[in-house]
Amino acid sequence: MTMTTWLKFTLVAVVAAAMSGIGWAADVPFTRTEDVIYGRKYGTALTLDVFTPNEKANGAAIIWVVSGGWFSAHEAINPGPIREYLNRGYTVFAVVHGSNPKYTIPEVLEDMHRSVRFIRSKAETYKIDPDRIGMTGGSAGGHLSLMQGTAGIAGKADAKDPVEKFSSRVQAVACFYPPTDFLNYGKPGENAMGRGILAAFRAPFDFRELDPKIRAFVSITDEERILAIGKMISPVNHVTEDDPPSLIIHGDADKLVPIQQAEIIIEKMKQAKVPCELIVKPGAAHGWGGMEKDYVTFADWFDKYLQKK
Numbered sequence: 001m002t003m004t005t006w007l008k009f010t011l012v013a014v015v016a017a018a019m020s021g022i023g024w025a026a027d028v029p030f031t032r033t034e035d036v037i038y039g040r041k042y043g044t045a046l047t048l049d050v051f052t053p054n055e056k057a058n059g060a061a062i063i064w065v066v067s068g069g070w071f072s073a074h075e076a077i078n079p080g081p082i083r084e085y086l087n088r089g090y091t092v093f094a095v096v097h098g099s100n101p102k103y104t105i106p107e108v109l110e111d112m113h114r115s116v117r118f119i120r121s122k123a124e125t126y127k128i129d130p131d132r133i134g135m136t137g138g139s140a141g142g143h144l145s146l147m148q149g150t151a152g153i154a155g156k157a158d159a160k161d162p163v164e165k166f167s168s169r170v171q172a173v174a175c176f177y178p179p180t181d182f183l184n185y186g187k188p189g190e191n192a193m194g195r196g197i198l199a200a201f202r203a204p205f206d207f208r209e210l211d212p213k214i215r216a217f218v219s220i221t222d223e224e225r226i227l228a229i230g231k232m233i234s235p236v237n238h239v240t241e242d243d244p245p246s247l248i249i250h251g252d253a254d255k256l257v258p259i260q261q262a263e264i265i266i267e268k269m270k271q272a273k274v275p276c277e278l279i280v281k282p283g284a285a286h287g288w289g290g291m292e293k294d295y296v297t298f299a300d301w302f303d304k305y306l307q308k309k
Contacts (some may be wrong), residue, residue, distance in 0.1 A: 048118075050094075057091060061093060178265075207225075
């Protein structure tokens, strides 16, 4: 199995686990708009799909981060995991980011900022409230959701690109089993940046920078710089009192993303008095059957915090 095939399998497995046992008997009709371009990088288009309920839209939006192992692909977008949101009137944006193994986590984070800003800039077009945007995902998608929640950036008033003038912050997060601290992964001092438990995910941590002398990207090998980047891409290090309400559901038998990762960020949020909750699934690993009930829980969370003021 090639690395690309294996990464696709990882993402499909995450989605399949999330959809296990899901049945939809009372769906509302919706319209799907595919491959909307929210940005470009090095000549490549970044795209998202928009799911708009045809009835009783509530004006709020949910961004679904399509990501597993920081691999992202349009073919992994399936309405199954977002049906509950559509049934409740949310407009859902399924965001595909620059994917592993081509792009690293810092580059992916730039894509996520761009996607939120783009969606907010198109609030009138999509008939959503720019101040009622939630974000969700699982595993890597959960990590990226929490990074957006804890490290969203204000708009740049003097930006030449009008999209960059909008904020990339979100107002609520609900996610599954997210990595939150790559330098204390499972236990204090455990470095998992493509190492240890995450040794099979080396590409997202192969940080690179442009060398102006040779006009080529080169790997960053200085360990101090690598550790600094590891700290920067770990949401636990960005928690502040103005972070959005955040819900995490995590299995206590998860060996890929130890439940300690959820526990430490929830503790940080509680200290900062951020509304937060951790729901533990006893005996559950990295995904479990019957997750349709958890999507209802997520939808309830978004209902609570994204209601029209």
